[in-house]
Each structure stands twice: as C-alpha cells, then as structure tokens.
Amino acid sequence: MILVTGATGNVGAEVVRALVAADEPVRALVRAPRAVPRLDGVETVTGDLNRPESMTDARRGVRAMFLLPGYENLPELLAEARRTGVEQVVLLSGGSAGSGDLTNAVTRYMAASESAVRASGLARVLGRDLTFVGLTNEEARAELLATMPAEYVDAFFDFYVTGTLDESVVRPTVREVTGHDPRTFDQWAQTHLGTP
Numbered sequence: 295m296i297l298v299t300g301a302t303g304n305v306g307a308e309v310v311r312a313l314v315a316a317d318e319p320v321r322a323l324v325r326a327p328r329a330v331p332r333l334d335g336v337e338t339v340t341g342d343l344n345r346p347e348s349m350t351d352a353r354r355g356v357r358a359m360f361l362l363p364g365y366e367n368l369p370e371l372l373a374e375a376r377r378t379g380v381e382q383v384v385l386l387s388g389g390s391a392g393s394g395d396l397t398n399a400v401t402r403y404m405a406a407s408e409s410a411v412r413a414s415g416l417a418r419v420l421g422r423d424l425t426f427v428g429l430t431n432e433e434a435r436a437e438l439l440a441t442m443p444a445e446y447v448d449a450f451f452d453f454y455v456t457g458t459l460d461e462s463v464v465r466p467t468v469r470e471v472t473g474h475d476p477r478t479f480d481q482w483a484q485t486h487l488g489t490p
C-alpha cells in the first residue's frame with residue numbers, strides 16, 4: 295500500500311492519479327471526509343500531518359509514502375512510520391532547499407523536512423522545478439498576504455523578486471522518475487478543467 299499525503303492538493307492528486315494508472319494500491323490522506331468524492335476508486339483515510347498520533351490508521355500496512363514538507367514533528371512521524379513497516383518515503387521538496395539560506399521561511403521548512411527524511415533512513419527526496427508568470431509585484435503581494443503569513447510572502451519575494459532561486463532551468467527529472475515525458479502547462483490545465 296502506498297500512502298499519498300496532500301492527496302486533495304495539486305501535487306498529491308497527480309501522484310494519486312499516476313499510481314492508480316500504474317495499478318498500485320493507493321491510500322489517500324485527507325483531513326476532512328468531504329474531500330473523498332474527488333478520489334474515486336482510491337482508499338481514503340483521515341489524518342493530520344501536524345499530529346503524528348492521528349496517523350495510526352493511515353500508516354497501517356503502508357510500505358511507501360509520498361510526503362509533503364513542512365509539518366510539525368516530522369522526526370516522530372517518520373520514526374513511527376519506520377517502526378510500522380514503511381520502507382520508503384518520497385518527500386516533495388523544492389529547489390531552494392539546497393541553497394542553505396535558512397533566513398527564508400520556505401527554504402527553512404523544506405531543508406528541515408529533507409534533513410528529517412534523510413535522518414530517518416527512509417529517504418527518497420524529490421525536487422520540483424516550476425516557473426511562475428503573472429501579476430505585478432504589488433498585486434502578487436496583496437494576493438499572497440490574504441492567505442499566508444507575511445514571512446512566507448517575504449520568502450516567495452526573496453525567491454522570485456530578489457531572484458535567489460532560479461526554477462526556470464528545464465531538467466530531465468520527470469522523464470527519469472516517471473519514465474514518460476512531462477506535460478506542457480497547457481496539457482496540465484486541460485486535464486484539470488472543472489476540478490474544484
């Protein structure tokens with residue numbers, strides 16, 4: 295059984311879809327049962343990554359886990375996962391994690407998560423390269439501040455406005471990891487038309 299965390303989100307939903315297409319047994323972690331209708335044909339379980347004690351049902355019989363970064367007490371969550379038979383963890387991280395700039399809030403939580411996974415002995419660490427195009431800086435700041443703490447807004451401005459992170463480099467990672475070519479943004483958008 296493969297446990298996918300963040301299964302209702304952008305990345306996790308894609309991982310679920312890919313695993314189902316590959317005929318792998320998938321369990322999707324959700325925080326609210328209302329998320330279930332989006333996950334047809336996939337076993338779902340509730341749990342909160344910030345509360346390792348809530349993950350007991352989610353971990354049962356799991357041999358591999360797709361894990362989002364940045365949650366509290368990852369070392370405890372990973373130690374429990376190892377104890378109950380998880381053999382492999384794929385961590386979704388980001389390109390900035392290797393920069394060493396721990397003053398950046400996003401870099402800090404990604405680097406801490408990578409360290410925790412490496413220390414657990416269950417590591418498979420996956421970076422993800424993306425390019426963002428769009429709003430003016432003022433519009434972007436206002437939009438981000440509406441939904442996230444100011445230090446994370448500063449972190450993204452540090453990456454993409456100051457320019458401390460370059461995610462425009464095209465790498466062969468998607469083909470290497472998945473065995474097929476990456477989709478264009480247009481193809482991705484067409485696939486997700488109508489998804490709430």
Ligand SMILES: NC(=O)c1ccc[n+]([C@@H]2O[C@H](COP(=O)([O-])OP(=O)(O)OC[C@H]3O[C@@H](n4cnc5c(N)ncnc54)[C@H](OP(=O)(O)O)[C@@H]3O)[C@@H](O)[C@H]2O)c1
Nearest residue numbers: 300301302303304305306325326342343344362387388422
């Ligand atoms: N998307 C990117 O470009 C990107 C790039 C690099 C790294 N990342 C990292 O990957 C994460 C996910 O990205 P995304 O774009 O897929 O995000 P998203 O679409 O916003 O989805 C976030 C997911 O995290 C789940 N979640 C939130 N808090 C949780 C908790 N306490 N316990 C368990 N699940 C929880 C949400 O579940 P609910 O349905 O319960 O809310 C949802 O499935 C980001 O937060 C970031 O750390 C993302």
